[in-house]
Amino acid sequence: MPTDRSTERASDQRAEQPTAPAPSAPPAPSAERTAPAEPADLSGTVGLFAEESRARVFAAVVLGAATPAQVTERTGLTPKQATTALRRLRDQGVIAEGTDGLAVVYDRFRELARSARESKPAAESYGSGDERSETVLRTFVRDGRLVRLPAQWERKLVVLRHIAERTFEPGVEYPERTVDEKLRVWCEDAPVDHVTLRRYLVDLHHLHRRVGVYRRPAAAA
Numbered sequence: 212m213p214t215d216r217s218t219e220r221a222s223d224q225r226a227e228q229p230t231a232p233a234p235s236a237p238p239a240p241s242a243e244r245t246a247p248a249e250p251a252d253l254s255g256t257v258g259l260f261a262e263e264s265r266a267r268v269f270a271a272v273v274l275g276a277a278t279p280a281q282v283t284e285r286t287g288l289t290p291k292q293a294t295t296a297l298r299r300l301r302d303q304g305v306i307a308e309g310t311d312g313l314a315v316v317y318d319r320f321r322e323l324a325r326s327a328r329e330s331k332p333a334a335e336s337y338g339s340g341d342e343r344s345e346t347v348l349r350t351f352v353r354d355g356r357l358v359r360l361p362a363q364w365e366r367k368l369v370v371l372r373h374i375a376e377r378t379f380e381p382g383v384e385y386p387e388r389t390v391d392e393k394l395r396v397w398c399e400d401a402p403v404d405h406v407t408l409r410r411y412l413v414d415l416h417h418l419h420r421r422v423g424v425y426r427r428p429a430a431a432a
Contacts, residue, residue, distance in 0.1 A: 256323055259303055264288055268296040269306065269315070277312025337373060344369045357401040357408075368415070374408070375417035379427040390418070390425045
């Protein structure tokens, strides 16, 4: 029978044996792997296709090329050119490689379209209260300047009325020199002179003229 001393010795030997380390948990995926790609800005995405090889590679994927080899074959590029173009397109998030091979990330283009709509500045309002008139004024008036007079008469009436209302106060008398100075501002960038503009305003009764003095009536015709 083993003695108490031999039993103690065996216990000590077991205690001294190094224990195997517990298996460590697999490292957490790095942020670089898990974080979604930054949204590509619209100008950057458009710039992608300014380079012919990238445009050809993208078109090949759109038409069903699912592997780099197929892309190379269908584009006529060298393997290096195709690989470089694919890498750039993947970096920008417009092409991804999944279980079925290469594919276009259409969600990225929808995201870009949505961002472009949200970032578009609100259209300037000219206070006409009518959407058709607003459209005409946005076309022919910019930043308080006349771009040009419309050729279509109905549109011309809208523009001239707007100029009269924004330039002259009803019932106030203006000498001709003052009228010319005010109308010159509108004509700085337009292929029409202030004399023509003044004549239109008088003919349409937006301004009444008497002995070299002009007055805008309270209710212009």
